[in-house]
Amino acid sequence: MSEKNLLLEAFGQTAYQLSGNRKRNLQVLKDALDPLDGNLASDQYGTGKLIEEFQQKMAAFLGKESAVFFPSGTMAQQIALRIWCDEAGIKKVAYHPLSHLEIHEENGLKELHQIESVLLADTNRTIVLDDVLGMKEQVACLLLELPQREIGGVLPPYEDLEAISAHCRKQGIKLHLDGARLLEILPYYQKTAAELCSLFDSVYMSFYKGIGGVAGAILAGSEAFTKVSKVWKRRHGGDLISLYPYIVSADYYFEQRAHKMEQYYTDAVELAGYFNGCHAVETKPQVPVSNMFHVHFAWPKEQVEPVLIQISQQTGIGFTHYLRPARESDSSCYYEISIGDLYANIPQDQLRAAFQMLDNAMRAGSEGK
Incomplete structure (x- = not known):
């Protein structure tokens, strides 16, 4: 051994x-299901009271018009970037060299969507405004991961986020938040989720990291954005006949641990x-x-x-x-x-x-x- x-x-x-x-273990799901009436109708192919009410709840929490539940964050984020690239007519996005998309997804963004990545900063620090200002290539979207997990979960100053957001909006660059651990950074910034997310055009949040659900993610943004994301969710095979084990556990542990x-x-x-x-x-x-x-x-x-x-x-x-x-x-x-x-x-x-x-x-x- x-x-x-x-x-x-x-x-x-x-x-x-x-x-x-x-x-x-299985007790994670058993505890989440226990308070519910077994006759409660499940979601079906992305519709139904169970999924729609949870999506509305998360949209309100994140301060966005609309939200869509996905079985995985990998799927949600690739779709978000594809939407922004299609809208801009530019097949390039920018993010940190240690982004999840770059090192953990088997080159999925390029292989599935023909999107090229522009890497900003180096492997020892977060992206700062000068990195964004110094980009020599046109990109459709900039993705910021908060916190930057692979270098210890570090965060940029909030003022830097505001400056980057203002610059991106001025230049027509969409700003996407990889907020897998979004809830976990709110105490440091002393901001609500809606306040932080107001700096971004689209937001992803995980339900199995600090929250501890079974799996699943939310993708939030404008009504027009999430409408297109549902089409891509179907194309990716993310519209399972039912996602309720993920949704129920996400909601249960969100209420248990967000505070x-x-x-x-x-x-x-x-x-x-x-x-x-x-x-x-x-x-x-x-x-x-x-x-x-x-x-x-x-x-x-x-x-x-x-x-x-x-x-x-x-x-x-x-x-x-x-x-x-x-x-x-x-x-x-x-x-x-x-x-x-x-x-x-x-x-x-x-x-x-x-x-x-x-x-x-x-x-x-x-x-x-």
Whole structure:
């Protein structure tokens, strides 16, 4: 058995875990369905009271005229960009080089829609106004991911977003929000979802990230935009005969957790402080701007994994089930953490003991090098 599997096994046996809301098992759906009358009619091919009322609810929450429920964010975002490209007659869009569309979708935007990407900024920072002003190519749409997940969940200042939005509107460039973690950034910006989304022409939000639903996403914008998105949803095979398991769980966990994002954010700041107090460990960003951040160790994963396994076994607290080599160097490693309901359940004395063990182990290992 590999060391990675040993870490996963040890993590799975812990009583407390730092990240997430709960295990992703069938109980997630069972809890969401339990309050409902079994005779409630399901949606059918994108129509019906169940889906239409939820779409209206999300449109109002996001401050948009209309919204459409999709089975996946990948589908929703590719469709949004296709609509804006068709409208402009330009088959180019701009986004960050570590955007989900660029690194996780098997080149879907180009293969399915013949849309080319223009990459802005570099892999170590967010897109800023100067990047947008300096574009030498015409694009139909600029996509901003908030927070920028692959570099630790960092965010640009809100004033930068306002400036980028104003510039795009002046130049006729559509601005799309990859808001997979939209709810999670509202406490930092101290804005409502509608206030933030008013800067964008179209918005995507996920229902399984911080909310913890089964799956699914919402795509919101003008009535004209969402009308076309429904056509593309059908073309993509997204109009399943029924999407109610996703819709019901999305609505249920939205009500359960949307109002908790402030607490998750506060907890993330506290937890990052624990990590940054340990030798040869740092978080990116140092002070989180949402409920997520990256934890970096100044050792290779092969040396860190035994430390985390020992902490799991002796304290009952699981830090993570995986580690990845850092992009900068194979001599260091990192993992991502997203605070949810689970963190608040950890006894503080056990938490402090786990971090004391981590600090001691990292110091001892560094002295032995």
